[in-house]
Amino acid sequence: MRLAELSERSGVSTATIKYYLREGLLPPGHRVNATTAEYGEEHLRRLRLVRALIQVGGIPVATAREVLGHVDDDSLGRTIRLGAALWALPQDPEPDEDDPSVATARAEVDRLLVSLGWETSRELAPLSPVHRSLVAAVAALHRLGYSWDAELLKPYGELMLQVARRQLDHMETYDSRTEQVEMAVASAVLFEPVLRALRRLAQEEESARRYGIE
Amino acid sequence: MRLAELSERSGVSTATIKYYLREGLLPPGHRVNATTAEYGEEHLRRLRLVRALIQVGGIPVATAREVLGHVDDDSLGRTIRLGAALWALPQDPEPDEDDPSVATARAEVDRLLVSLGWETSRELAPLSPVHRSLVAAVAALHRLGYSWDAELLKPYGELMLQVARRQLDHMETYDSRTEQVEMAVASAVLFEPVLRALRRLAQEEESARRYGIE
Numbered sequence: 001m002r003l004a005e006l007s008e009r010s011g012v013s014t015a016t017i018k019y020y021l022r023e024g025l026l027p028p029g030h031r032v033n034a035t036t037a038e039y040g041e042e043h044l045r046r047l048r049l050v051r052a053l054i055q056v057g058g059i060p061v062a063t064a065r066e067v068l069g070h071v072d073d074d075s076l077g078r079t080i081r082l083g084a085a086l087w088a089l090p091q092d093p094e095p096d097e098d099d100p101s102v103a104t105a106r107a108e109v110d111r112l113l114v115s116l117g118w119e120t121s122r123e124l125a126p127l128s129p130v131h132r133s134l135v136a137a138v139a140a141l142h143r144l145g146y147s148w149d150a151e152l153l154k155p156y157g158e159l160m161l162q163v164a165r166r167q168l169d170h171m172e173t174y175d176s177r178t179e180q181v182e183m184a185v186a187s188a189v190l191f192e193p194v195l196r197a198l199r200r201l202a203q204e205e206e207s208a209r210r211y212g213i214e
Numbered sequence: 215m216r217l218a219e220l221s222e223r224s225g226v227s228t229a230t231i232k233y234y235l236r237e238g239l240l241p242p243g244h245r246v247n248a249t250t251a252e253y254g255e256e257h258l259r260r261l262r263l264v265r266a267l268i269q270v271g272g273i274p275v276a277t278a279r280e281v282l283g284h285v286d287d288d289s290l291g292r293t294i295r296l297g298a299a300l301w302a303l304p305q306d307p308e309p310d311e312d313d314p315s316v317a318t319a320r321a322e323v324d325r326l327l328v329s330l331g332w333e334t335s336r337e338l339a340p341l342s343p344v345h346r347s348l349v350a351a352v353a354a355l356h357r358l359g360y361s362w363d364a365e366l367l368k369p370y371g372e373l374m375l376q377v378a379r380r381q382l383d384h385m386e387t388y389d390s391r392t393e394q395v396e397m398a399v400a401s402a403v404l405f406e407p408v409l410r411a412l413r414r415l416a417q418e419e420e421s422a423r424r425y426g427i428e
Contacts, residue, residue, distance in 0.1 A: 048358050056354050078425040083418060092407050120422035121415050130418060134411035140270050141404050144262050148408070155380055157412050159373050164416035166369055168424060184417075190355050192410065193306050194362070197348035198371050199409070200402075201335050202378035204297060204344060208334035210382060211292040 003029075006039045010047045017047070023061055025050050025068060049182050057189035059090060071181045078177065083128075085185050092133040105139035111150035116157045163195070217243075220253045224261045231261070237275055239264045239282060263396050271403035273304060285395045292391065297342075299399050306347040319353035325364035330371045377409070 007014045020026040026046055029037030046068075053064045070076070070084035095102045109131070113122045125131045141148050167187060174180045221228045234240040240260055243251030260282075267278045284290070284298035309316045323345070327336045339345045355362050381401060388394045 048360075052358050052360075056358070077427065079418075079421045079427050082421050082425075086414065086417070092411065118415070118419045120427065121419045124418060124422070124427075128415075128418065130411055130414040134408065134415055137404075137407035137411050141408065144266050144270070144400075144404070146262075146266075146400060146404060148405075152384070153408070153412070156377065156409060157416065159376055160409065160413040160416040161420060162373055163370065163413055164420045167417065168420055170366070186358075186360060188414075190351075190358070190360060191362075193351035194348065194355070194367070195370060195374065195413075196406065197306065197344055197351050198367070199374040199377055200300065200344040201332070201342075201348055202371065202374040203300070203381065203398075204293075204338060204342065205332045205335045206375060206378045206382055207293045207296050208338070211296075213291065213293050213334065213338075 001039050002036065003039065006043055006047070010044055010051075012047055012051065020047070020050055024065055025061065045179070045182065049186050052186045052189050057089075059189070063088065063090065067185060071178065071185060074177060078181075081177075081181055082184050083124075085181055086188055087129050089185070089188060091129045093136050094129075094132055095136040095139055099139060099143065101139040101143040102135060104142055106135050108142075108150050108153075109135050109138055112153050112157060115150055115154050116161075118157070167191070215253050216250065217253065220257055220261070224258055224265075226261055226265065234261070234264055238279055239275065259393070259396065263400050266400045266403050271303075273403070277302065277304065281399060285392065285399060288391060292395075295391075295395055296398055297338075299395055300402055301343050303399070303402060305343045307350050308343075308346055309350040309353055313353060313357065315353040315357040316349060318356055319349050322356075322364050322367075323349050323352055326367050326371060329364055329368050330375075332371070381405070 001009070003014055003017060006012075007017055010017075012020075017026065021028060026043060029039040029043065031037050049071075050064060050068075053059045053067065054061065059067070067085050067088045070081060070088055073081060073084070076084060095105070110122065110125075113119075113125075121128070121131065138148065138153075167184070171180045171183050171187075174183050215223070217228055217231060220226075221231055224231075226234075231240065235242060240257060243253040243257065245251050263285075264278060264282075267273045267281065268275065273281070281299050281302045284295060284302055287295060287298070290298060309319070324336065324339075327333075327339075335342070335345065352362065352367075381398070385394045385397050385401075388397050
């Protein structure tokens with residue numbers, strides 16, 4: 001398809017598409033002649049992901065370019081390719097190492113991972129920004145005196161593993177590796193608000209079931 | 215205890231405590247004489263919650279005051295008191311009613327709630343900002359062409375109900391109604407990042423189990 005059709009089918013203006021092309025967020029089309037290029041379904045798909053990252057996720061262009069670089073790097077193994085793409089997304093705050101709650105929280109998170117049997121996560125811990133976010137979040141609880149320990153957190157870890165399994169099952173319904181990694185990145189950005197709202201709604205529902213609506 | 219001790223035990227400066235008192239975020243102490251007031255454990259607990267809302271949650275003082283007003287209003291039934299406190303917290307974006315994806319998403323969310331058997335949530339839907347957030351989040355997916363329908367969302371709803379049940383079980387281990395509502399509000403703010411990090415970590419773990427670390 002030509003640029004005009006790509007614009008119409010994606011709902012993104014031609015000016016914005018040209019900007020994404022210049023910024024390297026979208027691979028160039030196949031040149032037909034000096035002034036015309038031809039675009040395919042992969043451009044439409046990529047454009048959808050770029051909008052998810054930038055317009056919905058509010059991610060800066062440079063970050064989006066880095067994420068997409070990992071998505072496209074098929075020299076990487078699948079776990080690393082997925083990890084690299086997800087780790088490049090903006091993360092929650094890093095733990096403040098001067099805060100004594102951080103050491104407590106790190107030990108507690110380690111006990112949690114042992115108890116869950118998440119051995120790979122323990123191995124990857126020194127590298128993983130996700131692990132650091134968990135330590136920071138648990139440290140924030142401890143600092144305020146809400147001491148959520150490994151025992152209390154374990155069942156939530158198990159539930160979140162079920163969520164992750166479903167998401168990877170869904171990801172695997174896509175044909176190519178690239179589409180699968182694209183899907184994983186899109187849902188990291190777009191699915192978070194869905195889960196958050198579902199959890200709050202579940203709390204309303206369960207609360208009404210237990211205590212009624214007086 | 216006196217102000218100095220309240221400051222020491224809470225780790226909040228006396229100037230900040232005085233500010234919270236002036237702003238009505240903390241109930242006044244019991245006057246001992248013209249210049250001295252006595253504070254109790256309930257002040258320490260409330261201070262912890264105020265810090266969770268303002269320092270960790272980044273919630274404006276006026277919003278925190280509104281939330282705490284609902285927490286303290288024991289004329290309300292428990293579901294409403296919980297709901298009012300949680301609804302007063304900052305919510306995700308509202309759906310844009312001019313967007314055709316919103317009508318599709320609203321119908322899909324309704325099918326989801328029917329299929330989950332969440333009858334109370336359906337009844338409360340016109341009032342609930344949480345319901346509107348879910349519609350907005352599903353609409354964002356649809357608009358970008360990721361059509362997550364009721365069938366795909368249902369198992370996530372069931373998992374989130376299990377999360378909500380655990381949280382209410384934990385809440386019920388606290389003695390008084392006020393402490394229970396305080397705990398629910400604190401975890402709405404503080405537990406969100408823990409769950410998000412747990413879910414991302416679960417995805418790393420499951421991905422490494424399935425695809426190895428090449």
